[in-house]
Amino acid sequence: MRWPMSPAQRLIADTIRERRRGAIIWILGGAAVMVVMALALESELARFEGGREALAASVQAGAEAMRLLRWPAERLDTLGGYITYHNVTLFAYFLSVYALVQGCRAIRGAETTQVLEPVLATGRPRTAVLLERAIGFGIVLLTIAVGLGAGLTLAMAMGGEPNAVGSFLTAVACGICAFVAYALGVAVSQLIGTARSAAGVVALAVTVLYLLTNIWDRIGALGVIRFVSPFYYFGQSRALVPGHGFSISAAVTSLAMSVALLGLAAWAFERRDVGAPLWVRRPGPLALPTRVQRPALRRLWSAILLRERTGLLVWVISAGFGMGLMAWLEPNVIDVWSKFGFTKNLSAIDPRFSPTDQYLSFAAEILAPILAALVVTRAAAWIADLDQGRVEIILSTPLSWARLVAQRLIALLVEAALVIVGAVAGLVIVAVAVGANVRIVGVLRLAATTYLLAVALGALAALLVAWLRTNVAVTAMSILFGASYVFLLLVLLFGWPDWLAKLSLFGAIGHPYLRAPPVEGLVFLAVLAIVSAAAAAAVAQRSPKVR
Structure with missing residues (x-):
């Protein structure tokens, strides 16, 4: 016999x-990465x-030099210390990014899809809706944490270092850190204006x-910012580190x-109009008529850019900021x-390239996964357009x-080109500022090849969206791109x-920063682009306007 569910239980369920598919991907992907890293470390030892x-001394040297990206790094001579530094820290960051996106969509996204209005029309209090969404996502994070712990x-x-209790406690700490990011997303x-911009x-x-949390002890008075960072408190729970x-x-x-962030979000939610942010600039009584039509709206692609301008600006700034930090x-x-003699080893590997060239090459290649993340994000927006009826209107x-x-x-x-320009500009400007010699030909080659990849x-992505027409396409892309990138890392490891x-x-x-890319690789990407675009248009042409 099935018991009837209350309104609160329905929203939580x-x-x-x-988010069940996302949870499954996080569990399987996270567990696989942890196991692979353990095997890789055993092989390296x-x-x-x-x-x-x-090995710990060599890794510690690199960790100290690049602590901006991952920290703390302690007891790297143990599997628990190494896997916490190398994997768990980054997992907490990426899980937090996933959680903040879900937080931004929890209420504002439901408004865009017109799912929220029927719920509120039943008389359900706004604060209760927000709380029940948070409880539901908290259960999702707990499930991910249990899977990661396993x-x-x-x-x-x-x-060879079994530690079940420490494993599950570390995973729970990741989930708690991500929940803070979720609450921040709900509040902001x-x-x-929109969930995407937020x-x-x-x-x-x-x-x-x-x-900043990774280098809080090196930035003087600014280090006080750590006390409002969930990553600082996550770093206090290193149950796998001896x-x-x-x-x-x-x-x-x-x-x-x-709780404080969710309380702030509930306060703002109670005081704003559905579909609008808390503060809306209202025209005065003598305001001049606004011209609705803009030249950018005459073409769909430019209208998309106009609609996504805030999010695109954040992408460009973030890419430039990240690449600049690497430089x-x-x-x-x-x-x-x-100091550790690594520069001699690098020069011996390929004397044509200095250690600086090889480091900048490593830093520049982070641009590829950034572009992959941009593509996945935009594909999710295409699915949302179909769900929300915009495709039918178009x-x-x-x-x-x-x-x-x-x-x-x-x-x-166009978005990919702007992100590449922002990233390359950040890399080059900061590299020149710190006195590094930049290979201009390498930079141009990097921009061209990563654009072809995009x-x-x-x-x-267009083909998968046209074929699957649901969020399964986004899931498939995430798995494909992630597996492809991890496979490349395994080849190196x-x-x-x-x-x-x-x-x-x-x-x-x-x-590409060091040498010309292989011709067969460029041909493969070009053929993939042409065939996928043509197939996407053909499949879409035979598809209904609505799902």
Whole structure:
């Protein structure tokens, strides 16, 4: 016998059901990465001269030089210490980014899809709706944490250092950290025009908090910012690191921050109009008539750019900021490498390129996953357009399905070009400022090849969206792109033959900052782009206007 569900239980269950696929991906992907890293470390220990202590010393040097990206790094001579530094810290960051996006969509996204109004029409209080959405997502995060804990337990056992309790406590700390980001997303989205714009702003804020927390003891008085960063309190719970444990006080502080942010969000939600932010600039009584038509609205691709201008600006700034930070680390990295003799090893590998060239090449190649993330985000927006009825409206005009696909791709390629320009500008400007020698030819080659990669990924995304027409397409893209990137890392970690790297979408471009990419890789990306775009237009043309 099935018991009838209360309105609160229905909202909680609906939240869980909507995010079940994402939870499964996080669990399987996170567990797989942890297990692979444990096996990789075991393989590296077997080959590394000097054993654990020597390997830990070499990794510690790089960690100190690049602590802006990951910190703290302690007891790297143990599997628990290494996997916490190398994997868990980044997992907490990316899970927080996922959570903040869901927080921005929890209320504002439901308004856009016109799901919220029927719920409120039943008399359900706004605060209750917000709270029930938060409880539902909290259960999703707890499920992800349990799954990640199981993966960590397996990884630790396979690495010869079983620690089930520490594994699950570490995973719970990740979930608590992400829940703070979710609450921040819910709160900020009440103040900003759309859920997408809010997600861009909050993602930038969370990224800055993550980076500054890693170097809080090196930035003087600005280091006080750590006390409002969920990553600082996450760092207090390192249950897998010998000599550390789970900090109850840090967990309580993070949960208190979440409650405070949700309280602020509830206060703003009660005082604003549905579909509008808390503060809306209203025209005065003598305001002149506003011209509705804009030249940018005459074409769909430019109208898309106009609509997404705030989010696009955040993407460009974030890409430039991130690449600039990588360039800013160059002197410290080279200094540490010199002290440990790594620069001699790098020069011996390929004397044509200096250690600075090789470091900048590594930094520049982060642009590829940034573009992949942009493509996935835009594909999710295409699905949202179909869900929210915008596609039906567009196709009621003389615009055909094939032209709609083309216009979307043009908008995406313009966005990709702007993100590349922003990223390259950040890298070059900061690199020159810190005194690094920049290879201009390498920079131009990097921009051209990564743009071709973006074209191929965008066309492939258009095909999957036209074919699947649901969020399954976004899930499939995330898995495909993630697996492709992880496979490339595995080739490097395990020293597999170089030709295997060409089986990865990201491996097709090689190392463009240092040398010309392989011709077969460029041909593969070009063919993939042409075939996928043509297939996307053909499939879409045979599709109904609504789902």
